[in-house]
Amino acid sequence: MQLRFTDKEAVKSMITVQAKLIFSSKEDRQAVMDLMRRWSSCMRYAYNRLLEGKDRETLKRDLQRIFNLNSRYVDDAIAKANAALKSCKELKINPKRIIFGTRKLFLKLKKKHLSGGKRRELEKEWIEKRQGTLYSRGDKSKQGNLNLRIEQRGEKLYLRINTSDRTHVYAEIIRKVTRDTDRWIDFNWRLQEAQKTKEFFPYTVELKLRNGEIYVLISYEEDLPELRITETNGVVAIDINASPFHIAWAEVSPEGNLLSYGRISLQELLGISKEKRDYLLWQVAHAIINLTLKKNKAI
Numbered sequence: 001m002q003l004r005f006t007d008k009e010a011v012k013s014m015i016t017v018q019a020k021l022i023f024s025s026k027e028d029r030q031a032v033m034d035l036m037r038r039w040s041s042c043m044r045y046a047y048n049r050l051l052e053g054k055d056r057e058t059l060k061r062d063l064q065r066i067f068n069l070n071s072r073y074v075d076d077a078i079a080k081a082n083a084a085l086k087s088c089k090e091l092k093i094n095p096k097r098i099i100f101g102t103r104k105l106f107l108k109l110k111k112k113h114l115s116g117g118k119r120r121e122l123e124k125e126w127i128e129k130r131q132g133t134l135y136s137r138g139d140k141s142k143q144g145n146l147n148l149r150i151e152q153r154g155e156k157l158y159l160r161i162n163t164s165d166r167t168h169v170y171a172e173i174i175r176k177v178t179r180d181t182d183r184w185i186d187f188n189w190r191l192q193e194a195q196k197t198k199e200f201f202p203y204t205v206e207l208k209l210r211n212g213e214i215y216v217l218i219s220y221e222e223d224l225p226e227l228r229i230t231e232t233n234g235v236v237a238i239d240i241n242a243s244p245f246h247i248a249w250a251e252v253s254p255e256g257n258l259l260s261y262g263r264i265s266l267q268e269l270l271g272i273s274k275e276k277r278d279y280l281l282w283q284v285a286h287a288i289i290n291l292t293l294k295k296n297k298a299i
């Protein structure tokens with residue numbers, strides 16, 4: 001395995017945090033539920049039209065009228081549909097066989113012997129997966145997100161949901177922080193800084209309906225520290241071997257010449273509890289990092 005980096009390359013990582021939404025009224029919640037249903041239908045419709053060869057611009061115009069959604073919501077639905085198609089091609093799956101709501105649930109519901117509470121439970125899950133999604137890509141120029149924007153009121157955070165032109169619903173964002181390293185703390189700090197400096201950052205928001213509750217998933221790019229060790233001085237390549245179970249490493253110069261090599265046994269990982277295995281893996285990871293730091297070489 002080799003991770004390739006260039007000098008002073010900016011490293012970014014996508015972070016996703018989840019929270020629960022609480023609405024102040026049944027009417028507001030219902031308006032959002034209806035929006036999620038229309039957006040989900042729009043995305044499925046866009047997927048099928050893309051299969052037929054329809055172009056994005058034609059779709060964008062038609063879908064606004066059919067599903068009563070603004071252009072940004074429609075554009076995001078088409079983007080999601082395109083991503084699903086691309087994924088099918090990469091995984092060599094027939095795109096015509098895709099079932100929204102999952103094939104597994106669909107096959108379960110086809111079973112004739114299912115009835116009563118069990119069937120109603122599966123039908124509810126099926127409907128939530130097919131109709132319970134809303135997605136909005138982040139946009140730095142739109143204060144982070146145009147249609148699903150996070151705003152602070154006092155000490156509380158709210159999600160401002162664009163339900164139609166110039167009409168918004170607000171839902172309180174509930175998220176318990178249980179540890180100091182919780183990503184939610186970092187995200188909150190970045191939001192507060194953005195409000196102070198007016199230097200906004202994009203964050204993508206997706207709503208999901210699960211077990212009758214609406215959850216929000218927020219994704220944003222985390223800026224990692226600038227790389228200090230690169231391939232300039234050569235690299236340490238690592239590989240996992242099965243028999244005997246170990247990690248092999250080889251140090252090479254910038255020209256590709258072998259300088260040193262060794263191995264780290266993984267035999268102790270076999271036949272032990274998950275807790276002990278996780279601890280030993282942590283030790284192995286640190287051993288590799290310490291080795292590369294000592295040699296001043298990238299992995």
